[in-house]
Amino acid sequence: MRAVPLWKWLVILFSVLLGVYYLYPSFVWYRYPSDIRNSTDPITEDIADIDQRLAEIRDATGEARSDTELRRLEEDRQAKVDRLHSLRRKALPLGLDLAGGMHVVLEISHASGTAPVSNKEGMQTLLDQALTVYRARIDKLGLTEPVVEKQPPHRILIQIPGVKNPDDVLRILRATARLVFRLTAPADIFVRTVDAVARANPALEDRLRPTAQSPMVQVAEEDVQAVSRAIKISSMEVPPGYTFIWGPLEIHQETSAKYRNLYLIEDKTQMGGETLNRAFVSFQTNVVTQPIVSLEFNREGTAQFARVTSENVGKNLAIVLDGVVYSAPTIRGPIRQGSAIIEGSFTTQEAANLAVVLEAGALKTDVRIIENRSIGPSLGMDSIAKGFRAALIGLLVTIIFMIGYYAIAGVFADIALLLNLFLLVASMAMLQASLTLPGIAGIILTIGMSVDANVLVFERIREELKGRPNGAATAAVERGYSRALSAILDGNITTILTALILMQYGTGPIKGFAISLTVGLIISMFTALFVTRVFQDWRAIGRKNSEMSLGSLRFMENTQVDFLKIAPPFIVVSVVVIVVTLGYTLFNWSKIQGLELTGGTMVRLHFEEPVSIETLRAQLSDDLMLESASIQELGTDSQEFLIRVKKGTSIPEGQQVVEILPDDGTSGERMAAGVIRTRADEPEVDLGNYIVSGLDKINANMKVNIVGMESFAASFGGEMARTGIIIVVLSWVAILIYVSLRFQFAYAAAAVVALVHDVLVSLGMLGFSHVFGIERELNLSVIAALLTIIGFSVNDTIVIFDRVRENRRGGRESLRDIINKSINQTLSRTIITSLTVLMVVMILFLFGGDVINDFSFVLLVGVIAGSYSTIFIAGYLLYHWQGRRETLRAKE
Numbered sequence: 106m107r108a109v110p111l112w113k114w115l116v117i118l119f120s121v122l123l124g125v126y127y128l129y130p131s132f133v134w135y136r137y138p139s140d141i142r143n144s145t146d147p148i149t150e151d152i153a154d155i156d157q158r159l160a161e162i163r164d165a166t167g168e169a170r171s172d173t174e175l176r177r178l179e180e181d182r183q184a185k186v187d188r189l190h191s192l193r194r195k196a197l198p199l200g201l202d203l204a205g206g207m208h209v210v211l212e213i214s215h216a217s218g219t220a221p222v223s224n225k226e227g228m229q230t231l232l233d234q235a236l237t238v239y240r241a242r243i244d245k246l247g248l249t250e251p252v253v254e255k256q257p258p259h260r261i262l263i264q265i266p267g268v269k270n271p272d273d274v275l276r277i278l279r280a281t282a283r284l285v286f287r288l289t290a291p292a293d294i295f296v297r298t299v300d301a302v303a304r305a306n307p308a309l310e311d312r313l314r315p316t317a318q319s320p321m322v323q324v325a326e327e328d329v330q331a332v333s334r335a336i337k338i339s340s341m342e343v344p345p346g347y348t349f350i351w352g353p354l355e356i357h358q359e360t361s362a363k364y365r366n367l368y369l370i371e372d373k374t375q376m377g378g379e380t381l382n383r384a385f386v387s388f389q390t391n392v393v394t395q396p397i398v399s400l401e402f403n404r405e406g407t408a409q410f411a412r413v414t415s416e417n418v419g420k421n422l423a424i425v426l427d428g429v430v431y432s433a434p435t436i437r438g439p440i441r442q443g444s445a446i447i448e449g450s451f452t453t454q455e456a457a458n459l460a461v462v463l464e465a466g467a468l469k470t471d472v473r474i475i476e477n478r479s480i481g482p483s484l485g486m487d488s489i490a491k492g493f494r495a496a497l498i499g500l501l502v503t504i505i506f507m508i509g510y511y512a513i514a515g516v517f518a519d520i521a522l523l524l525n526l527f528l529l530v531a532s533m534a535m536l537q538a539s540l541t542l543p544g545i546a547g548i549i550l551t552i553g554m555s556v557d558a559n560v561l562v563f564e565r566i567r568e569e570l571k572g573r574p575n576g577a578a579t580a581a582v583e584r585g586y587s588r589a590l591s592a593i594l595d596g597n598i599t600t601i602l603t604a605l606i607l608m609q610y611g612t613g614p615i616k617g618f619a620i621s622l623t624v625g626l627i628i629s630m631f632t633a634l635f636v637t638r639v640f641q642d643w644r645a646i647g648r649k650n651s652e653m654s655l656g657s658l659r660f661m662e663n664t665q666v667d668f669l670k671i672a673p674p675f676i677v678v679s680v681v682v683i684v685v686t687l688g689y690t691l692f693n694w695s696k697i698q699g700l701e702l703t704g705g706t707m708v709r710l711h712f713e714e715p716v717s718i719e720t721l722r723a724q725l726s727d728d729l730m731l732e733s734a735s736i737q738e739l740g741t742d743s744q745e746f747l748i749r750v751k752k753g754t755s756i757p758e759g760q761q762v763v764e765i766l767p768d769d770g771t772s773g774e775r776m777a778a779g780v781i782r783t784r785a786d787e788p789e790v791d792l793g794n795y796i797v798s799g800l801d802k803i804n805a806n807m808k809v810n811i812v813g814m815e816s817f818a819a820s821f822g823g824e825m826a827r828t829g830i831i832i833v834v835l836s837w838v839a840i841l842i843y844v845s846l847r848f849q850f851a852y853a854a855a856a857v858v859a860l861v862h863d864v865l866v867s868l869g870m871l872g873f874s875h876v877f878g879i880e881r882e883l884n885l886s887v888i889a890a891l892l893t894i895i896g897f898s899v900n901d902t903i904v905i906f907d908r909v910r911e912n913r914r915g916g917r918e919s920l921r922d923i924i925n926k927s928i929n930q931t932l933s934r935t936i937i938t939s940l941t942v943l944m945v946v947m948i949l950f951l952f953g954g955d956v957i958n959d960f961s962f963v964l965l966v967g968v969i970a971g972s973y974s975t976i977f978i979a980g981y982l983l984y985h986w987q988g989r990r991e992t993l994r995a996k997e
Contacts, residue, residue: 108646113639120631121524124531130195131534137189143204143267146330147189155182163338176307183308183331190327193250197534199266200541200617201480202956203492206266207274210476211239212818213259228258233461235472236261241353241429242277260475271479271814278474284378284463286413289421289433290347290369292317298369301342302349306335320421320433326354326363346372350423352430358452368430370423375413378426380406384463386456389448396456398447400463407443415439424462431462475818477793479811491954492545498952499552499945500526506941507556511563512656517640518559521632525555528632529625538624541617542957543886547893549949551625554897557596557938558633561589561904563655564934566641570650578645578653586638592907593634595847597626599903600896602843603836607892610832615889622893661932668928669921672981679978683865690872695751697872699884700817702826705751706792709813710800715743721800729799737880739955745812750792792816829888833864836895844899848906855982856902859974863898864891866970867963874962886960894967897942901975905931906983920987924980932976939972 134142141147148156155178162175201208213228213235232255239261240253252264268274289295299315299322309331315322324332329351336349343349352366383401388394402410413422414436421433434447447459503522507515529548533540566585573581601623608619645653690697700707718738725748726732737747793814801809817825837857844853868891874881881887908927912918918926946968950961 109639109643113635117524117636117639120528124528127195127531127535128197128527130192131197131530134192134196139267141189142193146334147186147193149185149189152182152185155185179306179308183306183328186331187327195534197530198250198537198539200539200544201264201266201478202542203540203545204266205480206264207268207271208476208478208480209263209274209278209474210256211235211261211263211278212473212475213261214471214473230461230464232257232259232261233458234464237458237461238427239263239278241427243274244354244429268479271477275474275477278472284381284424284426285374286376286378287374287423287425288371288417289320289423290344290371291420292320294344294347295320295369298343298347299367302332302335302339305339305342306331309335320423321352321366321368321430323364324367326365329365332367343369348372350425350428350430366430368423368433370425370430375417375422376406376409378463380409381463382406384460386453386460387446389446395448396451396453397449398451398456398459398463400445400447402443402445404443407441410443410445411439411441414445415441424459426462432459473818474816477814477816479814487954491952492542492549492957495949495952495954496545496549496552499549499948502944502948503552503556503941506944507559510656510658510937512654513644514563514566514637514641514655517637517644518556518563520640521559521636522552522555524636525625525629525632526552528628529621532624532628533621536620536624538620539617540621543615543618543889543960544621547618547621548625549945549953551622551629552945554600554900554942555625555629555633556941557900557934558589558593558629559637560934560937560941561592562586562633562637564931565589566653567655570653570655574649574651576650578648578650579642581650581653582638582641582645586634586641588911590634592904593630595844595903595907596900597630599840599843599899601626602839603892603896606832606835606839607889610828610835615885618886618889622896659933660936664929664932666925666929666932668925668976669981669984672977675973675977676981679862679866679974683862683869686869686873687865688869689876690869693872693875696875697881697883698826699882699887700749700751700815701884702829703751704817705749706796706817707750707813707815708748708793708796708811709739709745710748710797711745711810711812712804713744713807713810716746716804717743718746721746721748724800724803725796728803729796731796734796735880748796750796825885829885832888833891833895836892837861840895840899844903844906848910849987851983851987852906855979855986856899856906858982859902859971859979860895860898862974862978863894863967863970867891867894867967870966871959871963881959881962884959886957887963890960890963890967893964894971897968898971898974901935901938901971902979904934905975905980909980909983921984924984928976928980935972935975939968943968 137147137149141149159175159178159182162178213232236253236255243251243253243263243265250266252262254262256262263278265274290298296315296317299313303310303313309328312325312328313322313332336343347369350368350370352368354363354365356363380403381400382403383399385399386396387399389397417436418438419436421435423430423433425431432447432449434449451459500522504519507518507522509515511518526548529551530540532538533544562585565588566581569576569581569584570578604619604623604626608616608623695703718736722734722736725734725736731750733750735749737749739745739747793816797809797811797814837860840860841853841857844856868883871881871883871887905927908931909923912923912927912930913920943965946961946964950958950965953961
């Protein structure tokens, strides 16, 4: 009797402990209220108590003022703040659709009136300049974990969780970059002032160590908030005419630690950056070749720079862009010829970055907002609640079904399923992959699809147990897993291929869906092929096959249906369904395309009191003059509505409700209800503000809350439509290549045609739902659903083709008989898997919420179509393509 090796149990235990390690910070972090989680300086009750005690000590005099107690409390406070920041960094991040926040895409082009960029390097320079400007502006807002990154060749992505005033962000993004040159404080003043700041928080004395040789002091990222707080406390110690200014967030080359430099800068501006003609990297050769930054000024700038450098030899001149200090080189002597160099221990990249900053002061770009999404936190919390409720119900249904059908083996499968979900979420926390609403849908889908591998194995083991009743159960388990392996690997790899394509070309939440699905499928192979194998081996020890039951329930066992004979009528039905539904969809294509594909504006509003849809429609058409706006009521209380306005609609001229100010948005005035700022080249962005401001002013007796807002430029929509087509076609090509390599081209072609059938049926039913008054849209989420259908359907088809390949080895039956036999042999598995996935998707459709209702509807149709095409279409096509060739070859 051979026991299960100890190392296998230890691997399972290690995976559980590893999951606990990565999930524990998330468990602790998300128990805090959202106002603490979204704050850059989180203050819990413990920290608030410490702050109160610190204030009492600082206000005290004489013996009551204890510097020792002050230091102890400050160190205790800093330790608690450090722990919160550590939890935030390690916790599973939530996408904007769950956490709430703002998602903006900026499109960069050369400025009007300037020479157009003619090469890739020039466009890259413009993009780097704009990135530097916008990263500095967003960092100055003091918001939590903002993302500002390039999307080559000409776009910048900005994501800001928890932003409360999206209008303020838009105003800042539209402002003009401002570069100035200002002197740093003399060394003695700088050292004395920083020491005073450190005394305000004794816990920082060992971390703030200024020197007379440097115009700045380096501050670790985790200490920035504490230092800012100490500066505020010791504001009276800052000499008049000087201000502390931070540098950008930087990464230490050797330790990879993040830090900011802190400078004490004169308030007086010595000169502006608008007189700088050019800044570029060059190289100075002395003993070694060293990169430097070269500057060239215009005539006015030459005179100003000569004055500044002549009057301040030996001092440091700070380069300040939008309130952030990027460098403070020392003035070594007067510079009168209109050109200068900045030396330092630069790497080539650091020199290039500084040159970008200098040129950004006279930013030679036009920046246009082409995508703008604002998601309110209430919508995010509602989506989380509905998503997890659907996941929980789907999980319970799957658990009950597996136990009912496979008995003890079903318990093992359920343990593997729970471990799969646990490790999936832990892996996303480890990878710091954001959990999005489509990501939750991907997890829910993983629940259904991860069952498939277990079903394949269990059905194979059942065949072995039935064929050899007196054999050793351990051998039956061994053969069952061995024979199911190729189908499991091929099916999962093809699904992962589609997810990887979506990950490459998808954006935002859709990428989150692809990540969760990919990671979930990889982990499901581990749990199905390793974890359940350990339990099954343990159970089989010392048993005969007759003593090893895998449940008494059977679906479609020992069927002998001639599927190839009855397939033609089903194919005719498919053709009719596709022609009718897809024809209707194409005829009404403009109504079915979502805003992401066409461009336009969507606003989701919640009124404090019920409003009839007729009243709201009249306000939009009569008062705001938006006759083309479509309105959808959400829920049954007449308080929440979805308003869509497609491309081509702009703010009407001469309207009376909202005052339009032709301003570039650079002033500091906050936008009030009924007042918006517009730009002619961003009509979609301002249209959303126009709707919100107008309805807020019309309904002055009640509060109108923005739950969410999305705006897409028409050019962006067209690009998304092309991207969607590319994603679907690439997935077909990838599957065609992979299945051709693993099987033969005829198998691959039959599988892809079945996939095309599934996509067309799903797309047709999406549009045909408009006949029943249900306005569904084709958007990126639906494209993700179509890709999921492709992965699910090809997985089904590969299982049958794998059995066909196995039955052909050494067999003398005709291809027709082999295909029929293979479909009948795998029919039980096909029905069980399809039912399981169908139940989970149905729960997602019923309980997942309206945000992903179209997504789940397409999945629902696709799962049915995929199972149908696997049985009636793929095998039929394989027979006619390969069987006829073999018949002709035999005749020859």
